[in-house]
Amino acid sequence: MLLSEKKIETENWFRSDDQFNQLYPHSIQLLAQRHWTPLVVAKKAATFLAAEKNVKILDIGSGVGKFCLAAANFKPKASYYGIEQRKRLVNHSEAAKETLGLKNVSFLNGNFTQIDFRNYDHFYFFNAFYENITGTEKIDKSIDYSFELFNYYNRYLCKQLENKPSGTKLVSFHSMEDEIPKSYHIVGSEMNELLKYWVKL
Numbered sequence: 770m771l772l773s774e775k776k777i778e779t780e781n782w783f784r785s786d787d788q789f790n791q792l793y794p795h796s797i798q799l800l801a802q803r804h805w806t807p808l809v810v811a812k813k814a815a816t817f818l819a820a821e822k823n824v825k826i827l828d829i830g831s832g833v834g835k836f837c838l839a840a841a842n843f844k845p846k847a848s849y850y851g852i853e854q855r856k857r858l859v860n861h862s863e864a865a866k867e868t869l870g871l872k873n874v875s876f877l878n879g880n881f882t883q884i885d886f887r888n889y890d891h892f893y894f895f896n897a898f899y900e901n902i903t904g905t906e907k908i909d910k911s912i913d914y915s916f917e918l919f920n921y922y923n924r925y926l927c928k929q930l931e932n933k934p935s936g937t938k939l940v941s942f943h944s945m946e947d948e949i950p951k952s953y954h955i956v957g958s959e960m961n962e963l964l965k966y967w968v969k970l
Contacts (some may be wrong), residue, residue, distance in 0.1 A: 770920035779869050783808060784840055792865040804908055805832055806895055806942065810964055811839035814940040817957075817966050818891040824838070827852065827889040829881050829926065830897020832908070834862030834874070840893075841874045851879045852884055855911055863926055882922075886929040891938040896945065898922040923947040930969070939967040 770839040782789050786808050790798045794960060806814075817869040818826050819840070825849045826875065828836050830868025841849045851874070853859050859878040866874050877884065881897075900907050901919035942964050949967065 770797075773874075776826050779871075781841065782869060783839065785805075789839070790872075790948070792868055793861055797861055800908060803906055806836040806839070808835075810838045810942055810960070812843045813959065813964065814893055814942070815840035815886075818893065818938050818940055822846045824848070824890040825850065825888065826891050826893060827884075827886075828893045828895075830895070831862065831876065832853075832874055832897075833858050834865060836893055836895065837862070837874050838865055838869060838871060842869070843870045847871055847873065850877065850889065851873045851875075852879060852881045855909065856880070856881045857911070859906070860871055882925050886933065892930070892939075892950070893940050893942075894944060895942040898926075898948070899943075901943070911912070919952035923927040933969060935969055937969040940969065941965050 774962050781928065782792060789808060790801045791807070814836070818824070822828060825851065826840065826847055826849050828851040831837055831853045834851050835850040837849040851862060853862070858877050862876045866876070881907040898919050899905055901914045901922070903916065907914065907934065927950050930937070930948070931952060939949065941949065944965070953967040953969050955965055956968050958964060
């Protein structure tokens with residue numbers, strides 16, 4: 770296949786959310802509306818986070834990798850990393866990455882508390898801790914949920930973000946903002962304030 774043909778084939782996957790979600794099995798597609806980042810959000814977030822070249826962007830709780838894959842396509846001069854504790858979701862992420870042929874994306878299987886935040890420049894957060902609240906819809910039953918974990922994760926992320934240098938960027942989507950330090954200030958918002966752009970002063 771010629772390089773131009775491969776690029777066209779890849780771009781076709783990004784024409785719509787419905788098209789993109791065809792990369793995954795039907796059981797994963799059914800979770801898309803509630804749990805996976807819409808393409809329009811991924812593009813807006815990547816435009817903000819990857820304004821400079823060669824930055825490293827971490828998606829905290831990356832699910833099946835939709836944000837990282839879309840962002841990597843829309844803003845290819847940055848590197849994207851997704852951390853996800855469900856191995857089967859990481860496997861789906863890797864399979865989609867292979868189909869798309871993207872080289873600037875990496876997926877890590879593990880809990881976000883196990884990684885070194887110093888290795889990343891900016892962050893994307895689609896309320897990955899919300900499942901721990903009683904009564905919310907879960908992706909699956911493969912991990913533990915509790916309100917204690919919700920609070921612990923929020924405190925841990927807040928501390929890690931606080932330790933980042935001035936100029937660090939964060940995009941939050943559907944966040945309750947418990948995890949965001951007071952040193953981060955909103956510099957923009959869209960989609961009825963569900964999507965917010967933050968910078969550490």
